[in-house]
Amino acid sequence: MTQQLTLGPIPFHWSADMRRDFYARIADEAEVDTVYLGEVICSKRAPFFEADLPEIAERLEAGGKRVVWSSLAEILLKRERKATEGLCAGEDGRGVEANNAAALRHLAGQPHRVGPFMNVYNEETMRFLAAKGANHFTLPVEMPATSVEVMGTAARALGVGLEIQVFGRASLAVSARCYHARAHGRTKDSCLFVCEEDPDGMPLTTLDGTEFLVVNGIQTMSRTYVSLLEFVPQTAAMGVTALRLMPQMQDMVAVAGVFRAVADGRVSADEGTAQLDALGFGVPLSNGFWLGEAGYRRIARAS
Amino acid sequence: MKYGELICPAGTPAALRTAVDAGADAVYCGFQNATNARNFPGLNFTPDEMQEGVAYAHARGAKVLLALNTFPPAGKFGLWREAADLGVRFGVDAMIVADMGVADVIRNAHPDQRLHLSVQAAASSPEAICYYVEEFDIRRVVLPRILTVPEIKALAAEIPCEIETFIFGNHGLMVEGRCSLTNYATGLSTNMDGVCSPAGDVEYRREADGSMSTRLGAFTIDKFGAEETAGYPTICKGRYRTPCRDEGYYAFEEPISLNLARMLPDLMNAGVHAFKIEGRQRSRAYVRQVVSAFRAAVDAIRAGQEPLLADLVALTEGQKETQGAFKTKTWR
The missing domain is CATH 3.20.20.70 (Aldolase class I)
Incomplete structure (x- = not known):
């Protein structure tokens, strides 16, 4: 079966206009099968664009994409609890991806997806959640290939989908504290949405000048873009059914085109890698997590 | 009870x-x-x-x-x-x-x-x-x-x-169980291996000017003057720079x-x-x-x-x- 290509939820605080334009182009041009929509990182951002989401979803569906709602990764406040409950009620019939155990509680007993923040690291957890209705799992971005392969076998036996992130910044941590606000001498409640100034995240550089991390509100991300393009040809046999691209301030249509071509075998891994490098991200790529090494590293494929 | x-x-x-x-x-x-x-x-x-x-x-x-x-x-x-x-x-x-x-x-x-x-x-x-x-x-x-x-x-x-x-x-500053910072820098995972800033990847490096850099893997987590006591390098307690803070600052939290x-x-x-x-x-x-x-x-x-x-x-x-x-x- 052909592997699905998916587009993860936008992690950053992009303006409503940027989001509409971005998804319009994705709907018309991107070779992705599924698009995850919704705010996963900070509930304060949602009011800026959530009114547009139904129209964006319809536009994407008109472009032949499947739409899945992603739930918040962290839930503390009343409004976050309510929003999660509302999302999980699933009144529009679209699927929901749970990123917090609160969402799992609402979704138990009905078909749903389990997102990368849910810490599905092993077969036992997958089996448990599948029995509760989960039919598709996205694994944590730090999972090494050796464990993904075991999960692939388990997923096949359970008849569930298995997804891994193959492109974009890795989520490395979330916190209750907003580090964007902190950098600007504010707090989460008084942030004035300063994270909107950094549509690809706020870089953190070590004191000796090495680029290290990226801050996105309460989230800390990798400085590098994860890219597993050179391993994509092996992933289908491992039982991976879907490949996730995380939105960055880059030409995501072109990124999707390269991954689609490699996944379909129309372009070799080496050729695809050259094409990806030619897109000139200005950001280093990494594959360390996949190889069980430090996540920031980019290790050449043994030929 | x-x-x-x-x-x-x-x-x-x-x-x-x-x-x-x-x-x-x-x-x-x-x-x-x-x-x-x-x-x-x-x-x-x-x-x-x-x-x-x-x-x-x-x-x-x-x-x-x-x-x-x-x-x-x-x-x-x-x-x-x-x-x-x-x-x-x-x-x-x-x-x-x-x-x-x-x-x-x-x-x-x-x-x-x-x-x-x-x-x-x-x-x-x-x-x-x-x-x-x-x-x-x-x-x-x-x-x-x-x-x-x-x-x-x-x-x-x-x-x-x-x-x-x-x-x-x-x-700890990050939501526990959702932090891969150590794995990003060292290849050892807090969630899967049970480690945070593993000692084997820590280095205290004396610089030529007498200052001390504390490092985790390939990254400098903080720098201390010759007279200061250098703290253990934990990523979420380190000092970094960002465009709006060109003096190093505790991006997450101080020690x-x-x-x-x-x-x-x-x-x-x-x-x-x-x-x-x-x-x-x-x-x-x-x-x-x-x-x-x-x-x-x-x-x-x-x-x-x-x-x-x-x-x-x-x-x-x-x-x-x-x-x-x-x-x-x-x-x-």
Whole structure:
């Protein structure tokens, strides 16, 4: 079966206009099968664009994409609890991806997806959640290939989908504290949405000048873009059914085109890698997590 | 049950005995492998030591909580299963779990085993906590260090299990169980390997100008002047630059310790059943001092007296302390 290509939820605080334009182009041009929509990182951002989401979803569906709602990764406040409950009620019939155990509680007993923040690291957890209705799992971005392969076998036996992130910044941590606000001498409640100034995240550089991390509100991300393009040809046999691209301030249509071509075998891994490098991200790529090494590293494929 | 049960760290058999002798109501400890989140060289228990530790604690009326609070990566689950089986055999009073697979396997294999939900599960809402209670019969939740006391009080009214909060020690900034910073820099995972800033990847580098750089893997986490004391390099306590802060700044948090000594009565009134002291990596002397001081404070509060705070405040002397998220929402 052909592997699905998916587009993860936008992690950053992009303006409503940027989001509409971005998804319009994705709907018309991107070779992705599924698009995850919704705010996963900070509930304060949602009011800026959530009114547009139904129209964006319809536009994407008109472009032949499947739409899945992603739930918040962290839930503390009343409004976050309510929003999660509302999302999980699933009144529009679209699927929901749970990123917090609160969402799992609402979704138990009905078909749903389990997102990368849910810490599905092993077969036992997958089996448990599948029995509760989960039919598709996205694994944590730090999972090494050796464990993904075991999960692939388990997923096949359970008849569930298995997804891994193959492109974009890795989520490395979330916190209750907003580090964007902190950098600007504010707090989460008084942030004035300063994270909107950094549509690809706020870089953190070590004191000796090495680029290290990226801050996105309460989230800390990798400085590098994860890219597993050179391993994509092996992933289908491992039982991976879907490949996730995380939105960055880059030409995501072109990124999707390269991954689609490699996944379909129309372009070799080496050729695809050259094409990806030619897109000139200005950001280093990494594959360390996949190889069980430090996540920031980019290790050449043994030929 | 009484509010304010004291849950104390036992990184070694000696620390276990020290904590029990100093008045711990319970100690928490783990085996010498990746099944617990303090998988550090020289720490933790062999199976024999665990069995002896349980006997020592039980003979003195103290409980033993077994930390099984990491996330087994696929293909390695057997190690966690064996650890749980040993814990049952030794009669530990509860197991502290984070992974749903681990919880489910223990629930099925050992239906009578009491389970606590680790802070590593990051359950911070009533719905999330209820989910774990309903699915795995969790009896107590260890809350993430991100809620204010009024929020804890409101939460207590909505959940059908006991609450444990951290009151003292190292103050992690990230949501526990959702942090891959160490793995990004070193290739060892906090969730899967039970390590945070592993010593083997730490370097203290003396620069030509006499300053000291502290490094983790390939990255400089902080720099100190020749006269300053260099702290241990933990990514979330490091100094970095960003375009709006070209002087290095603590992007996440300064090196600081949590100390809720002054808030113990508030926490007990909010419905906190158990107080957790962090520090399985700390010395026996530290454990004795901290446990004794908190034992006296909790006993005083229970007797309706004012606790002697001076001793508790002195414990962090020389190091900055914070009440973190517990005091005010502006921490966030």
